[in-house]
Amino acid sequence: MNKEESQYYHALYILPDNCTGCTACVRVCPTEAIRVRDRKAWIDPNRCVDCGKCIEVCEFHAILPHSDPLDLIQNFKYRIAILSSSYFGQFTEDISYEVAKQAVFELGFDEVQEEAMVTEFMISMIRDYIRGNRAKRPILSSNCPTVVRLVQLKYPSLLPNLFHLEAPMSILTSYIRERVMEEKGIPEEDIGIFLIVPCPAHMTAVHQPEGAYKRLQDGAFSIGMIYGRVHEHLKNLQNNPPQIDTYPKGLTWALSGVQAELVDCEDIRTLSVNGVENVMEILSRVEDHYLDQYDYIVLRSCTNGCVGGSFNVENPFVAMSRIKKMIKEGENAGLDTQGLEKLYQQGEFDVSPLAPRSILELDKDIKKAIMKMKKLNEILTTLPGLNCCACGSPSCYALAEDIVQGKATIDDCVVLLRRHSKEED
Amino acid sequence: MARAFAAARSDMAEYLHIQSGREQAVRDFIEKPPEADVSLDSPIPEKDFNSAGKGSAEVKNLLKRLGVNPEVLRRVAVSAYEAEINVAAHSQGGEMLSHIYPDMIHVVFNDEGPGIADIEQAMVPGYSTADEMVRELGFGAGLGLPNIKKNADALRIRSEANGKTQLEFLIFFNSDE
Numbered sequence: 001m002n003k004e005e006s007q008y009y010h011a012l013y014i015l016p017d018n019c020t021g022c023t024a025c026v027r028v029c030p031t032e033a034i035r036v037r038d039r040k041a042w043i044d045p046n047r048c049v050d051c052g053k054c055i056e057v058c059e060f061h062a063i064l065p066h067s068d069p070l071d072l073i074q075n076f077k078y079r080i081a082i083l084s085s086s087y088f089g090q091f092t093e094d095i096s097y098e099v100a101k102q103a104v105f106e107l108g109f110d111e112v113q114e115e116a117m118v119t120e121f122m123i124s125m126i127r128d129y130i131r132g133n134r135a136k137r138p139i140l141s142s143n144c145p146t147v148v149r150l151v152q153l154k155y156p157s158l159l160p161n162l163f164h165l166e167a168p169m170s171i172l173t174s175y176i177r178e179r180v181m182e183e184k185g186i187p188e189e190d191i192g193i194f195l196i197v198p199c200p201a202h203m204t205a206v207h208q209p210e211g212a213y214k215r216l217q218d219g220a221f222s223i224g225m226i227y228g229r230v231h232e233h234l235k236n237l238q239n240n241p242p243q244i245d246t247y248p249k250g251l252t253w254a255l256s257g258v259q260a261e262l263v264d265c266e267d268i269r270t271l272s273v274n275g276v277e278n279v280m281e282i283l284s285r286v287e288d289h290y291l292d293q294y295d296y297i298v299l300r301s302c303t304n305g306c307v308g309g310s311f312n313v314e315n316p317f318v319a320m321s322r323i324k325k326m327i328k329e330g331e332n333a334g335l336d337t338q339g340l341e342k343l344y345q346q347g348e349f350d351v352s353p354l355a356p357r358s359i360l361e362l363d364k365d366i367k368k369a370i371m372k373m374k375k376l377n378e379i380l381t382t383l384p385g386l387n388c389c390a391c392g393s394p395s396c397y398a399l400a401e402d403i404v405q406g407k408a409t410i411d412d413c414v415v416l417l418r419r420h421s422k423e424e425d
Numbered sequence: 426m427a428r429a430f431a432a433a434r435s436d437m438a439e440y441l442h443i444q445s446g447r448e449q450a451v452r453d454f455i456e457k458p459p460e461a462d463v464s465l466d467s468p469i470p471e472k473d474f475n476s477a478g479k480g481s482a483e484v485k486n487l488l489k490r491l492g493v494n495p496e497v498l499r500r501v502a503v504s505a506y507e508a509e510i511n512v513a514a515h516s517q518g519g520e521m522l523s524h525i526y527p528d529m530i531h532v533v534f535n536d537e538g539p540g541i542a543d544i545e546q547a548m549v550p551g552y553s554t555a556d557e558m559v560r561e562l563g564f565g566a567g568l569g570l571p572n573i574k575k576n577a578d579a580l581r582i583r584s585e586a587n588g589k590t591q592l593e594f595l596i597f598f599n600s601d602e
Contacts, residue, residue: 157495157499287485361491361492367527377463
C-alpha cells in the first residue's frame, strides 16, 4: 500500500483486520479522503478533516478514534480537566449538573473547569473582533476544527474571514495555567491540563493546533471514555450532592444556533449553520459574496453543534434539549474576568494567519491542469457512471481523477471489467 | 455550436460591453475564436430554481481544479449564477455552455423566450420585468445584468423579440493587463 508521508496528525485510525472493504466510509467522507485499495480502507492524511463521519458509519469498528489513555494524568503533580459544554448533555435528568461535574474529580483531577465559564467573555471578544474587522465581512467562527480545515482545503479564499483568536478551551488553558502558577506556586512542568472533547477534530486540535503559537494542552480524552469512567461514581455522589460552582448560562457554546443568537445584536447580524454538508454549501455561497449581509456566521460540522460530535453518547437532539433546560433554569457562579481581559490585551489569544492546503488543484501549472482535465473527461465518458464505489473511489469522477493522478487504473472499474469479460465469451 | 461572438443579424437587438484595457484581447478572440480545451454544458429548465445554479457551481468546481485565482473564480461564479437565474426566471428554458482556455473562460447562455425588448434599459440597476412568482422566491431585484457587466471582462447580449436570446461573457484568468 502506498503510504504517503504526511505532516498531519489525525485522531482516527484504521484497524485493517476489521476492515471488510465495504466502502461505506468512502461514500460518506465529505472531502473524498478515503479509498479502498486491496480491499482495505486507507485515509489520505492530507485530505482528512477529522469530522468523524467514517467512524459513525463503520459497522465493523474498523475506524477508531484515538484518545489519550487516562493514565497520562499520572505524569503530572497537579491535574486539571476542562470540560467541553456538550458533556453536560450526556446524562439523564436525574443526574444533576453538579454531580456530573463532581464525578470528574473522582477520576483523579485536582481541578475541574468548564468551557462554559468563558462563554460570556468569548461573546464580547467576538463582537469586538467583528467591529474591528468590518472589511472582512462576514467573519466565520473558528471554534470547530473541522470547519477550519475545510476552509484551508476547499475554500482557501475565505481564510482571512476566519475569526483569528483562540477557542474558549484554549483561552481557558492559558488563563488557568497562569493562575495556578501564580496562586499556588506550582512550577509549569508539574501542571497537566487536559480537555474532555466531543469529537476527533478537537482531539486532533489538541495534538496539532492550527495557527497556535504554542501547544497549550497536555492531552485530551473523549467524552465517551470519560462517561464510561464516571458512571460508577454517580450513585454515590447523588446521595451526597456536592456544592460546587457551575456555569449553566455558558453551556450555549455547545449549541450552534444559541451561540449565534447571543452574538447577534443591533449592529451585528448572525447566521448559524450546522452539519458538514450545510457548512460546505454555505462556504461556497460566502465565496461568491452571496451572504455579505451577515457579519458573523457560526459554522459547526456536527448536527446542532458540538452536541452532535461523534464522541458523545447521547443523541444530539436530546442532548440539546437537556442543555437548553439547564441554561433556562440555572444561574452562573461569579467569575472575575480581569485576568482573562489582561491576557487578551497582551495578545495571548492571537493565532497566526492560517495557510491554505488546497486539495482540489490537478496541477500547479494551469496548462498541465487543463491537459489532465481533458484526459479526466475522456476517461469519464468510458466509465459506467453508476457511482457504485466498487473500485474503492467515491464516484466515477473520483476514479477518473485518481487515474489521471496515477493513483488508480481503468482496470479498477469492476463494471467495465465484467462487461469486457462478457464480450470475450 | 454557437461558440464565438458571431456577426449579428439586423433584426436582433444587440449589446456589447468590454472593460477598458481588454479591447484588443476581446477583439482577437472575436476574430479568431480558438478551439476550447475543455467544455461543459448544462441545461437550464424553465422556472426551476432548485436546479438553477447547478451549472455555475459545476464551472466553479472545475476552475478550482485548474487552480484559477480565487478572485477571478468569484467573478466567474457570480456572472454565471446571475445569468443562469435570468434564463430560469424569464425564458422557457435554455442551456449554459462553458468553454475553458488556458488564459480565460467563455460562457454562453442560449434560451427561447420573450427576448429582451430594451437591453440598455435592462442594464440599469433595479430595472426588472420579473413576474410575481419569481419575486416571491427572492429573485428579480433587477441587479442580474448590471452585476454580470461589472464582473465580466466582456459581455455581449443578442436578443430577438419572442425568440432566441444569447448572452455570453468572457473572463480572463490573469487580472493584470
